[in-house]
Amino acid sequence: MAAAGLRPLYIGSEVYRRAAFGKNHPLNIVRHSAVLDLVRMLGWLGDNAFRASEAASIPQLLEFHDRDYIEAIRGAEAAGTVRPNIRERFNIGTLENPLFEGLFERASMTVGGSILAARLACEGRTVFHPSGGTHHGRPDRASGFCYFNDPVYAILTFLGEGRQRVLYIDLDAHHGDGVEDAFVDDRRVMTVSIHETDRWPYSGSAKEQRPRAHNLPVPKGVNDSELEYLMAHAVLPLAAGFAPEALVVCCGADCLAGDPLSGMMFSNVALWQAVDKLLALDRPSVILGGGGYNPWTVTRYWDGLWGRINGEEIPEHLPHEAIDFMRAMDCDLIDAEDVDEAWLCTIADPPNPGTVRDAVKSVAQLSTPGTLSPTKENGR
Ligand SMILES: [Zn+2]
Secondary structure: OOHHHOOOEEEEOHHHHOOOOOOOOOOOOOOHHHHHHHHHHOOOOOHHHEEEOOOOOHHHHOOOOOHHHHHHHHHHHHHOOOOHHHHHHHOOOOOOOOOOOOHHHHHHHHHHHHHHHHHHHOOOOEEEEOOOOOOOOEOOEOEOOEOOOHHHHHHHHHHHOOOOOEEEEEOOOOOOHHHHHHHOOOOOEEEEEEEEOOOOOOOOOOOOOEOOEEEEEEOOOOOHHHHHHHHHHHHHHHHHHHOOOEEEEEOOHHHEOOOOOOOOOEOHHHHHHHHHHHHOOOOOEEEEOOOOOOHHHHHHHHHHHHHHHOOOOOOOOOOHHHHHHHHOOOOOOOOHHHOOHHHHHOOOOOOOOOOOOHHHHHHHHHOOOOOOOHHHOOOO
């Protein structure tokens, strides 16, 4: 719940209604506009709760990204093409990170949204920015469908506003590599990433633990009981030891059962509970989106998350208008016969409890505060 009794805020932009990424890309699905439309349909978004973001300025972008890279994106967009040397150097104009009309505005908007989110959170609020979560972006290149790295800016904004310690929790199915690397030498930031093992970008293994960069790789099929275990035995103890003054949480929806790009099997209910526990730390908090390639499970997760943050009761069945809305969605990566009827008519998943496997227990152990030798500190 919001600290100091202030209402949570939702940050969005109409920019996300425009087509992006192009055909045959996993992100060529409705996501941000669908999440916003459905929360409105459910009556969960009063006018006072919504803030439209503004695109980050060039000086703001330069706080993390290289000028050459920013100029390369703008130049390619203006030219409508990416020269081979630019493609090679900045990893844009590829199948993974395609050039499309409106790319620069969209990517800058996401950064601007995260800056605004952290500023508003400093008032003592929870701020939801589901279009954020581009956690793979690098200072000098695009990576993993991410051009800029908005979570980095949420963290930088908290630090700039005087917060001494910022905790970043990444629940996306993929390792939060760009954010981890951005702050690995900064004592003011702790990063914790739960992600699927042996999955792109193949970093963040169990061996990669540093005093303030914790990696919790989990096996395929990871279930709700295992998430609860990791929260209780790794994430919350780490948070307690670090005593953060602000939180940034990346809620990539690709860790849900039904996502075509991961083998993780969390229910949205388990993820809502995990976020509830983080918000119970009662710190200024920015809740971001992230990956998620099944438009139905993404929408249900993030809408329900916003509902939960606001103390709304999650309905057992969606109203007719919302069911029609869900039925109208489409996804090239999911065959029509694989669309679960429950994705169309409900918000909450059935829980997916199970055995807590040794692989999960040992990963939690690795990150336990106190098991890390202070000699592993790198001195900065
Ligand atoms: Zn992901």
